[in-house]
Amino acid sequence: MNLAYRDVRYRLGRFLLTALGVGLLLGTVMAMGGIYRGLVEDALSLVRAPAADLWVVQKDTNGPFAETSRVPEDVFRAIETIPGVREASPIAFQSLQFRVGPTLFRAQLVGHRPGRLGGPAAVTAGRPMVRGRYEMLLDRKAGVPLGTQIRIGRLAFTVVGLSEGIVSSAGDPVAFVSLQDAQEIQFLKSNEAIRNERARLAAGLRANPALAAVSAEDLAPLLQDTHLANAILVRLEPWADRHAVAARIERWNHYRAMPTEEQEEILAKSVVERARQQILLFRIILLSVSTVVIAMVIFTMTLEKTRDIATLKIIGAPDRTIAGLILQEALALGLLGYGLGAVLIGVTYDYFPRRVAILPFDQYVLLGIVMIICVLASLFGIRRALRVSPTLALGGGA
Amino acid sequence: MPAVVGEHLTKLFGHGETQVIALQDVSLSVEAGELVALMGPSGSGKTTLLRALSLIDPPTAGCVTIAGEQVCADALTTVDDRRLRREKVGIIFQAYNLIPFLTAVENVALVLTLTGIPQRAALQRTRELLQSLDLDHRADTYPATLSGGEQQRLAVARAVINSPAVILADEPTASLDTERGKAVMNLLRQLGRERRAAVIVVTHDERMIEGFDRVFHMVDGRIVTTGAEVPEKEKTRSMPAGEG
Numbered sequence: 001m002n003l004a005y006r007d008v009r010y011r012l013g014r015f016l017l018t019a020l021g022v023g024l025l026l027g028t029v030m031a032m033g034g035i036y037r038g039l040v041e042d043a044l045s046l047v048r049a050p051a052a053d054l055w056v057v058q059k060d061t062n063g064p065f066a067e068t069s070r071v072p073e074d075v076f077r078a079i080e081t082i083p084g085v086r087e088a089s090p091i092a093f094q095s096l097q098f099r100v101g102p103t104l105f106r107a108q109l110v111g112h113r114p115g116r117l118g119g120p121a122a123v124t125a126g127r128p129m130v131r132g133r134y135e136m137l138l139d140r141k142a143g144v145p146l147g148t149q150i151r152i153g154r155l156a157f158t159v160v161g162l163s164e165g166i167v168s169s170a171g172d173p174v175a176f177v178s179l180q181d182a183q184e185i186q187f188l189k190s191n192e193a194i195r196n197e198r199a200r201l202a203a204g205l206r207a208n209p210a211l212a213a214v215s216a217e218d219l220a221p222l223l224q225d226t227h228l229a230n231a232i233l234v235r236l237e238p239w240a241d242r243h244a245v246a247a248r249i250e251r252w253n254h255y256r257a258m259p260t261e262e263q264e265e266i267l268a269k270s271v272v273e274r275a276r277q278q279i280l281l282f283r284i285i286l287l288s289v290s291t292v293v294i295a296m297v298i299f300t301m302t303l304e305k306t307r308d309i310a311t312l313k314i315i316g317a318p319d320r321t322i323a324g325l326i327l328q329e330a331l332a333l334g335l336l337g338y339g340l341g342a343v344l345i346g347v348t349y350d351y352f353p354r355r356v357a358i359l360p361f362d363q364y365v366l367l368g369i370v371m372i373i374c375v376l377a378s379l380f381g382i383r384r385a386l387r388v389s390p391t392l393a394l395g396g397g398a
Numbered sequence: 399m400p401a402v403v404g405e406h407l408t409k410l411f412g413h414g415e416t417q418v419i420a421l422q423d424v425s426l427s428v429e430a431g432e433l434v435a436l437m438g439p440s441g442s443g444k445t446t447l448l449r450a451l452s453l454i455d456p457p458t459a460g461c462v463t464i465a466g467e468q469v470c471a472d473a474l475t476t477v478d479d480r481r482l483r484r485e486k487v488g489i490i491f492q493a494y495n496l497i498p499f500l501t502a503v504e505n506v507a508l509v510l511t512l513t514g515i516p517q518r519a520a521l522q523r524t525r526e527l528l529q530s531l532d533l534d535h536r537a538d539t540y541p542a543t544l545s546g547g548e549q550q551r552l553a554v555a556r557a558v559i560n561s562p563a564v565i566l567a568d569e570p571t572a573s574l575d576t577e578r579g580k581a582v583m584n585l586l587r588q589l590g591r592e593r594r595a596a597v598i599v600v601t602h603d604e605r606m607i608e609g610f611d612r613v614f615h616m617v618d619g620r621i622v623t624t625g626a627e628v629p630e631k632e633k634t635r636s637m638p639a640g641e642g
Contacts (some may be wrong), residue, residue, distance in 0.1 A: 001504065001511040001520075010499035010540070311495045314454055315509055315556070316484020390454050393495050394445070394568065 003321065004328035006239035018297050019333055023178035023340025025290045026370060030345045031352070033362050036279040038355030039227065039272050043169035046108065049093070050118045054246055055263045056236035056255050063256075063263055064093045064230035065169070066270040071255060073227040077102050082248055084240025090229030092182040095172070098152050100144055107175045108168035109152075111182020117233040126161035132178050137161040139173035153185050168289050169272060171354045179229065182363065187226040206283070287369060294337075295377035298330045302381035309385050310314055310393035323382045334370045399466060401430040401596035402564040406424065407450050407460035409443075420446040421457065422619045428596040428612075433587050435607060436600045438616035444600040448566050449617070451598065452487050453479035465563035484512050488557030490567035490586075494549040496541035496556075496562075503528060503537040506556045513560055527555050530594070547578040554582065558589045565590060567599045570578070571606055583609050 008015050047065070056079060058069040072088070079088040092111035094295060097104055112118030126146045129135040136157040138144055148159045157177060166174045177185075202216035221353065234249075234257070235242040236242060246257035258266075302309070308324055349356040409421035421443050426435050436444040449455035451462055452468060455509045456479070461470040469477045483489070496505050501522050510520035528534045531551050539550055550570060557565050567586060571579030583599070585605050590597035599610070607613060615623040 001508055001517050003500075006504065007499040170401075307495070308497050308499075311491075311497060313480060314452075314483065314489055314495075315512070316480045316482075316487075317512055318480055321512065336434075391449065394449070394454070394491065 002323040002328070004332060007301075007325065007329060008332060015333070016169050016336075018310055019143065019336035020340055021292060022294060022297075022333060022337030023344060025286060025293065025306075026341030026366070027335050027344035028341075029286045029290070030358065030363070031349070031356060032279050032283045032342055033287065033359045034345065034349060034356035035352070035354065036272075036276055037357035037359055037362065038352075039169070039171075039275055039279075040268060040325050042167045042171050042255055042355055043267055043272050044264050045166050046110075046168055047260060047267055048173060049120055049166050049174075050112075050172060050233050051121065051235070052233035052241055052260055053236040053240075054257050054259060056088075056117075056231060056234060056247070056249055056257045057230070059256050060256055061256065062266045062270065062351075063258065065263065065267040069230050070228045071184075071230070071232055073229045076232045079234060079249060082245055084237050084245050086237045086240075087117055087235045089113050089233050090231070091118040091233050092179060092181055092186060092230050093211040093297055094182065094186050095168070095170075096152060096185070100150060105142055105144070106170075106172045107138070108172050109182055109185065109289050110174055110176050111179040111186075111229075112176065113179050115398055117235055120163035120166055120174075122163065123161040124164045126159070126253055126351055128161055129176070129178065130160075133181060134158065135160045135177070138174040139166050139175070140164045142173040155181055157181070158398070167355070169267065180226075183226040183228065187228065246299060286375065287384075290370075291373045291377055294330060294333060294374060295380050297333065298326060298378050298381040299384065301329060302326055302385050305385075306388050307393055309388045310390045313388070313390035314393050319386055326381040327375065327378045330374040330381070331371065334374035334377075337366055338370050399430075400427040400449060400463075401465060401594075402433075402598070403427045403461075403463040404447070404451055404457075405455045405463070406463045407447065407454070407462070409446050410458045420619050421450060424458075424616075424619070424621055426614060426621060427538065428564070428598055430594040430596055431591050432611045433590055433597045433599070433609065434612045434614060435602075435610040436598060436609070436614050436616060437602060439602070442616040443619040444602075444616050445568055446619070448568055448600050451564070452475070452483060452489060452566050453481075454489075458637060459497075460588045474542055478495040484509065485560070486532075486563045488560070488565040490550075490553050490557045490565065490570045492569035493574045494541070494546075496552060498541055499502065501538050501540055502533060502544065502552050505541065505552060506559050509556055509559050524555070524559060527559055528552075546573055547581065550574060550578070550582050552591065554585055558595065559592055561593045562595055565595050565597045567597065569600055569602070571601065571603055576605060579603065579606060580609075599618055 027156055055063055056071065057063040058071055061067050061069045063069050073090045076088040076090050079085055089112065094109045096109050110118065114132055123137060124140065129137060134155060134157055136150060136159050138159050140162045144159055146162065148158055150157045150159065168174060198216045201219060205211045205216055236245060242259060249255055249257040286354050312322055345358060349358060404424060404426050407421050407424040411420055412419045424447060434445060438444050450457040453462065456474050457471050459471045461468055464482060467482065500508060503521060506527065507520040507524040510523060511517055525534060525537060528537050533548060533551055536544055536548060544552065565586065571582055574582060586597050586599065587609055614621050
């Protein structure tokens with residue numbers, strides 16, 4: 001006869017309320033796990049979107065997601081001559097803000113050569129970029145409709161297409177523009193800055209008799225180089241040896257070539273590691289609180305049953321029956337709380353401002369942890385129950 | 399062979415100067431089917447003797463034999479007292495001590511399932527017993543909704559369901575009025591005889607003495623009158639027509 005089931009049936013309302021409380025706690029634990037997974041997914045979506053095999057970045061740097069990396073745009077042509085390279089293309093990244101009407105948006109700008117590596121895998125609304133200049137593909141998350149005019153610096157863009165699920169590690173939507181547009185946004189100075197620079201240049205030229213005849217107006221545009229990218233994306237032929245190609249690129253001494261997995265790892269470590277640790281710590285605290293709550297609930301339920309437990313001992317119930325009663329109630333509380341938490345997070349995760357990625361593996365692991373917690377939490381109650389003297393049942397009172 | 403035997407039972411509480419002697423070299427023997435009473439003033443050791451006989455609170459010295467199985471104070475650690483109780487002892491409490499989260503039928507059937515009888519069979523057997531005790535209409539209700547008399551009849555059913563060798567009852571009528579108290583005593587007598595169980599009842603209620611085969615009087619932890627038989631006419635007077 002299952003005593004735990006019957007005790008729960010008898011105190012069903014209170015048990016359900018308690019399970020709801022535990023469920024809210026576990027739902028929060030699940031949400032934190034989902035937020036972390038979402039953080040990683042978001043961060044990696046930008047690295048994974050181009051589906052490149054190698055990232056060529058500035059030597060002695062870890063690439064554009066970890067630090068400043070600048071490579072000449074034209075180096076992609078040299079890379080394309082290496083046997084095994086199917087395609088190479090420069091890419092530039094920049095975080096910026098722009099305004100649409102009264103609303104200020106934050107976005108991750110990605111400059112690439114339209115139709116080549118670096119663009120979104122799919123355009124879910126509108127069309128891909130075809131003109132090459134002043135067009136933008138924006139992630140749907142920004143909530144900006146097709147055809148919207150967006151001004152960034154001195155350039156005006158039209159949103160011609162929408163992508164989906166590609167955001168930065170900060171959760172900002174990605175805006176794809178042409179490489180040339182991205183370079184101008186990043187490197188072209190304002191008119192005032194250009195006038196100041198030319199004035200400084202003219203002063204320098206006047207101070208040098210050998211260059212006195214050179215006009216600052218003519219020289220300044222030549223010194224302004226915008227043909228820089230943050231990395232070169234490389235896609236290899238299926239038969240190519242990735243390490244051999246990377247080694248050959250690195251032999252030029254100016255670049256570092258790393259597989260996409262390494263770039264992902266760097267991104268994960270440099271950008272989301274601290275957030276991961278923070279969320280992990282928070283989850284541990286929440287799980288500890290859950291353990292204490294379950295332990296207290298089970299212990300209180302055991303205390304309330306002290307006289308019944310004494311009676312069970314008098315009528316000959318073995319310790320395993322009494323321990324089973326408490327353990328099964330703890331497990332039932334944990335399971336029900338877990339189920340309610342899962343329903344709660346399943347219903348609400350779409351409303352979170354950032355992506356909440358609930359993975360089955362994480363859920364199974366959490367379920368295992370909850371079961372272990374319940375076993376641990378029940379130990380206090382079991383210990384108490386096994387110490388109850390059967391003579392307690394013989395005292396007065398009903 | 400007696401159903402239960404207590405030999406030279408002694409029970410001490412506390413140590414040194416605060417030590418209290420609750421039982422002093424008490425011996426008694428009760429045959430199967432016999433209904434005996436333990437009477438005496440408060441603190442005389444009646445309940446302590448009952449606890450010692452059931453091994454709920456084992457004796458400090460002496461031996462208890464239940465249905466041929468002897469347990470002595472010096473070998474208590476090797477004895478599974480709960481197995482002994484669930485197989486050979488039925489216990490009735492003054493306060494009924496029914497499990498509140500089990501229905502009436504489950505309270506009784508639990509004893510059978512603890513001895514390994516499958517739940518379905520246990521419930522079936524219990525329902526038959528409850529029917530004979532006129533409790534079948536209350537079988538699926540919780541103890542809290544039963545009257546005092548119903549609860550005590552249910553407690554009696556729980557004590558006898560596994561046909562124990564000995565039934566120990568601690569003030570089973572103390573919470574009941576005279577009419578209901580007598581009904582419970584008659585039930586105990588009837589079931590004890592039917593099932594060949596020795597029934598030992600702790601009571602201080604002189605009104606109930608009529609139905610017992612023998613009465614042991616206790617004072618200061620000793621049995622002072624050793625099981626004098628109750629006159630036959632008093633026994634029969636206590637039995638309603640058609641019973642016993």
